[in-house]
Amino acid sequence: MAPLKKLFRGDWPARLLALAQILIGSVAVIGIATVVTLNTYLLLGFAAMQVLIVAGVVLFVVVAMLAQRGMVLEHFGPGETVIRQGDPGRNVYVIKSGTVEIVTTRPDGSMEVADRLGPGDHFGDVALLHHSLPQRFTVRTATPAQIFRISPATFVQLYSNLPEFREYLRQRKEPHLRQLERMK
Amino acid sequence: MFSEIWHQMQGVHGVYLQWGTALEWNILFTFVLCVLILVCIGLSLVLYRGRQTEGNALWLHLLGLCIFPLFLLPFANFTVFEYSKQERFCASCHASMDPYVADMTAPDGKSLAASHYQDRFAPGEECYACHANYGVHGTFTAKLLGLRDAWRELTGTYTVPIKMTLPFPNSLCLKCHNGARNFMKEDSHTDPGGVVARDILEDKTLCTDCHLPGHMIAGQPKGAMKAS
Known part of the structure; x- marks a missing residue:
């Protein structure tokens, strides 16, 4: 299976x-x-x-x-890549269980774990909302994880029609971005 | 195709002869639909790069991957099935068919094929008109046997002189000649009462027993084409 x-x-x-x-x-x-x-x-x-x-x-x-499926629950084993740095921003992910690592690649090619995210955290919305910008990081699982993948259409609908949701996202800016900014 | 269509549209001395058969329209529609499909796919790759399954991209895919292809199916199949009735389709198996086509199209040809060709009784479809039996069953059998012949031509597994797979029954002649004035007035063709002779209907007497052979190929005795 x-x-x-x-x-x-x-x-x-x-x-x-x-x-x-x-x-x-x-x-x-x-x-x-x-x-x-x-x-x-x-x-x-x-x-x-x-x-x-x-x-x-x-x-x-x-x-x-x-394509009509708004949200899909995906299962990952430890060490598997959810999104790759450089890929276009396509989906938004919300962690149901498990832990993931935000990994950035330095100019010299070495990789560094910038942050860790757990249940309730989300990622991918910034790249999606900025016209499918390339992902600025790689996300890989640190433990077995269950992650919801939300389709762009569903996410944009929520974002456009729910001001509270927009405000929530603004306040709860992607944690790894805060971490990345701290690292600069 | 296009040079052929253009040639036909030019006509003779500028006089329009023919264009607009079902086959020609189908060839045109097939071409247009294929181009439209490729345009839709190309546009989707350019306009919706990386977002192929989202929003308006799906409407473009609905055209390019569903509606146009579904229209293409009947047009394409009709094109292939109709074009495979054409003499030029049969003649495209050059090595094996050339002597027979040359015999048929020779202006001074003496064979049955040549005389029928000169009569212009089925312009462009002479091979099919004589070699395919009547009705849907005849068409189906002809297509199947044609596929086998094409395979033999492709793989070079045919033998010369080629032989017909099935015997040439009188019904292939009777499908046109039965009831024709010139045919019915010949006593040897009819039984008392003015109906086609039973011997002819039952293939006890073959048309080619009395008439010239279907094809006259140099160095090939009469009857060499009969089914093996």
């Missing part, structure tokens, strides 16, 4: 969507080549590839349904 959970963790709707784009895009490329050249084997290949269109459409439908 563990490898299966790992497989389904993270932004796999985006991976499925990329697969659907590859499948349908390749059929479209072959289709253009086929009708331009009217080559026998391209025609036969194009006919056989129609099944890829069906697969691509099914994948898209699955992705569209999954």
Whole structure:
């Protein structure tokens, strides 16, 4: 079950969507080549590839349904990476249980643990709210952890419609950012 | 495709001949849909980089990964199935089919294929018109056998002279000639009462027993094409 959970963790709707784009895009490329050249084997290949269109459409439908999921609880083992420094800010994470480490990479390449976060803490909102800025840190688990991943659409809806929520976030600025500022 | 369409649109001495068959429209729609799909995918990658599963990106994906592909399915399949009826499709297996196409299209050809070709009874679909049996079942069988032939051509596993997989039944001729004035007025074709002779219907007498062979290939005796 563990490898299966790992497989389904993270932004796999985006991976499925990329697969659907590859499948349908390749059929479209072959289709253009086929009708331009009217080559026998391209025609036969194009006919056989129609099944890829069906697969691509099914994948898209699955992705569209999954994209509606506002919040997902993900399970991590100790030492696993939740987000990587430099990746675009996509989701907001709230820790349900366990401990995570905020790790920064120095200019010389060495890594330093800047902070530790526990149940109730959150991270990822700053990068998301600043137009998907690259993540300024890596987050990895120090212990087994359960972490809610909140989709951008859900988070932005909450942020836009609940002034109290905005104020709460402003006051409770991401703890690791406070720590990072102290380190400067 | 495009040079062919342009050539047809030019017509003869500028006079428009033909363009706009179901096949030609389908080829065009297939091309347009494929381009639209690629445009949608490209736009989504540019405009929604890193946010492919969010907000308005999903509407673009709905077009590019769902609606256009679902429209493409029938157009593409129709294009392939209709184009595979064309003589140029059959003729594209050059090494094995060249002698038969040359025989059929020769202006002074004497074979049945040549005379039918000159009659222009099925322009562009001469091979299919004679070699595929009547109805959906005939079409299905022809496509399946065609796939096998294409595989043999691709892998070079055919033998020369090529032989038809199935015997050439009289029904392939009768699907057009049955009831035709010139055919019915010939006594040897009919039984008393003016109906097609039972011997012909039951393939006891083959059309090619009396008429010229379907194809006349140099160095190949009459009947060499009969099914193995």
